[in-house]
Amino acid sequence: MSCYKYWGKIEEIADKLSSFGDLDNEGINALDSTDIEEITKVLDEIEVIAHDKEIDFDSAKHILDDEKMNKALQLIRKFYVYIGARLERENALKILESDDPKAVLDSFHFYDRYIGLIDNERQLAKFNEDKTFVFLGSGPLPLTLIMFRMVTGCKCIGIEQFEEVAELSRKVLKRLDLDDGIEIITGDEKTIADLDYDILMIAAFAEPKDRVFANVWEVVDEKTPVLYRTYTGMRAILYSPVTEKDTRGFHQEVMLLPRGKTNNTSVLIRKIS
Numbered sequence: 001m002s003c004y005k006y007w008g009k010i011e012e013i014a015d016k017l018s019s020f021g022d023l024d025n026e027g028i029n030a031l032d033s034t035d036i037e038e039i040t041k042v043l044d045e046i047e048v049i050a051h052d053k054e055i056d057f058d059s060a061k062h063i064l065d066d067e068k069m070n071k072a073l074q075l076i077r078k079f080y081v082y083i084g085a086r087l088e089r090e091n092a093l094k095i096l097e098s099d100d101p102k103a104v105l106d107s108f109h110f111y112d113r114y115i116g117l118i119d120n121e122r123q124l125a126k127f128n129e130d131k132t133f134v135f136l137g138s139g140p141l142p143l144t145l146i147m148f149r150m151v152t153g154c155k156c157i158g159i160e161q162f163e164e165v166a167e168l169s170r171k172v173l174k175r176l177d178l179d180d181g182i183e184i185i186t187g188d189e190k191t192i193a194d195l196d197y198d199i200l201m202i203a204a205f206a207e208p209k210d211r212v213f214a215n216v217w218e219v220v221d222e223k224t225p226v227l228y229r230t231y232t233g234m235r236a237i238l239y240s241p242v243t244e245k246d247t248r249g250f251h252q253e254v255m256l257l258p259r260g261k262t263n264n265t266s267v268l269i270r271k272i273s
Contacts, residue, residue, distance in 0.1 A: 006049050007063065010237070013045055014072035017079055028082045036090060040109065043083050046076060050235045051261060060234040073237065080238045081205060088141035092172045101175045108143065113262045118147045120256045124268040125199045125225040129153035132196065136189055136212070137203030142169045145182050156182045159191050193219040204229035204239060204264055209246040217249045222271045226250065229264040238263055
């Protein structure tokens with residue numbers, strides 16, 4: 001089925017986002033005054049398109065690469081980053097305030113998606129209690145680290161570039177009694193040069209991609225598995241995919257496509273000497 005059926009819908013969604021605030025002058029943060037449930041409904045509309053199984057990769061490229069759709073696509077992608085960060089932060093703050101923090105964590109909008117995502121990714125490297133896993137771009141709600149720790153027993157280190165975000169995630173881990181075995185460090189991709197680890201993962205929102213992968217290439221060795229999350233097919237409406245140019249100097253070994261409503265494609269690469 002042609003993806004062109006969504007052209008009008010994509011423009012309609014972009015117009016709806018613009019109606020929530022003066023995005024041209026205030027930027028995407030103009031949505032801060034809009035109720036989270038209202039804008040989550042817009043996310044649901046976008047994901048209906050992203051998860052359409054009848055649109056193959058070649059068909060998806062027709063709409064994702066079309067110049068006419070560029071403005072709407074840019075806005076939708078900015079919105080996706082915004083709502084992801086907002087949902088994480090709001091859940092993190094609720095965890096700190098709750099008498100049942102685990103229940104709040106379980107209520108996170110994307111929690112069920114992470115179960116399938118982690119199940120995919122644990123196939124890409126030998127995660128176990130003897131391994132140290134570093135996640136670059138851990139964010140305010142370090143759910144990736146929490147799940148890998150719980151499921152595989154590996155030691156986990158999250159790297160977060162903003163100290164206030166890193167501190168919030170540390171408080172979340174402590175409130176959940178999960179700070180044993182999970183450490184949050186303030187830094188960027190260059191920080192991994194000072195760490196001892198076995199497996200490295202680059203978050204989907206780690207930016208700018210070309211700089212991040214180039215700096216990782218400088219310090220990682222040829223044996224270390226490097227995992228990253230990206231967006232493929234129609235799911236790339238949500239966020240710009242990692243390109244071959246971004247990962248130059250690395251060899252792709254395995255790519256696992258998302259299942260169900262999971263959005264991320266997970267990829268294993270290794271440095272080429």
